[in-house]
Amino acid sequence: xxxxTQPNSMESNEEEPVHLPCNHSTISGTDYIxxxxxLPSQGPEYVIHGLTSNVNNRxxxxxxAEDRKSSTLILHRATLRDAAVYYCILCNAGGTxxxxxxxxxxxxxxxxx
Amino acid sequence: xxxxxxxxSRVICKSGTSVKIECRSLDFQATTMFWYRQFPKQSLMLxxxxxxxxxxxYEQGVxxxxxxxxxxxxxxxxxxxxxxxxxxxxxxICSARGRTGNNQPQHFGDGTRLSIL
Numbered sequence: 001x002x003x004x005t006q007p008n009s010m011e012s013n014e015e016e017p018v019h020l021p022c023n024h025s026t027i028s029g030t031d032y033i034x035x036x037x038x039l040p041s042q043g044p045e046y047v048i049h050g051l052t053s054n055v056n057n058r059x060x061x062x063x064x065a066e067d068r069k070s071s072t073l074i075l076h077r078a079t080l081r082d083a084a085v086y087y088c089i090l091c092n093a094g095g096t097x098x099x100x101x102x103x104x105x106x107x108x109x110x111x112x113x
Numbered sequence: 114x115x116x117x118x119x120x121x122s123r124v125i126c127k128s129g130t131s132v133k134i135e136c137r138s139l140d141f142q143a144t145t146m147f148w149y150r151q152f153p154k155q156s157l158m159l160x161x162x163x164x165x166x167x168x169x170x171y172e173q174g175v176x177x178x179x180x181x182x183x184x185x186x187x188x189x190x191x192x193x194x195x196x197x198x199x200x201x202x203x204x205x206i207c208s209a210r211g212r213t214g215n216n217q218p219q220h221f222g223d224g225t226r227l228s229i230l
């Protein structure tokens with residue numbers, strides 16, 4: 001499975017933008033970039049995903065580098081409810097992998113009031 | 114949005130008991146469901162993948178006779194932990210994905226915290 005590298009932790013202040021980086025230098029052409037987040041004692045929550053182009057939804061934006069070897073999840077205005085572990089995961093839809101997700105350690109985001 | 118319900122949310126039982134956990138997709142048909150386990154302060158580990166009507170595919174090191182998975186319908190998958198022991202205590206989480214493609218997002222339940230005494 002292609003691996004991703006994320007910082008262990010990041011901090012932000014409420015109402016400020018947050019940029020969460022992810023490196024995936026061994027990404028293959030058929031790997032989608034998925035982001036999920038997990039609050040304590042809950043299951044993960046889907047945030048956003050993309051293949052090549054930048055993506056926006058109501059939760060966040062995903063900026064994908066032109067060579068696809070890195071991406072950045074952007075929370076435009078952090079709130080206290082955004083404090084969570086954020087996972088960047090490569091999802092290969094082909095073959096027999098059934099698009100399974102391999103979770104790494106993620107980035108612990110702390111949001112200060 | 115897509116909703117996945119997992120039940121029960123917490124189970125406490127004696128060693129040797131078998132425990133069944135249900136995972137339901139409430140507003141979409143889940144052709145594929147996944148089961149994960151998460152130990153304290155660790156990340157999620159995939160246990161198995163199940164497609165509706167087929168036998169589950171287990172990850173390396175996961176005992177299929179210990180963790181029985183049934184995915185008999187497009188809205189329900191169950192995980193049965195047979196003869197549970199204290200080392201099986203963990204946070205079990207299911208996810209589901211619809212028909213639209215393997216690259217599409219998974220939608221997760223809120224997990225089941227299993228404590229074996």
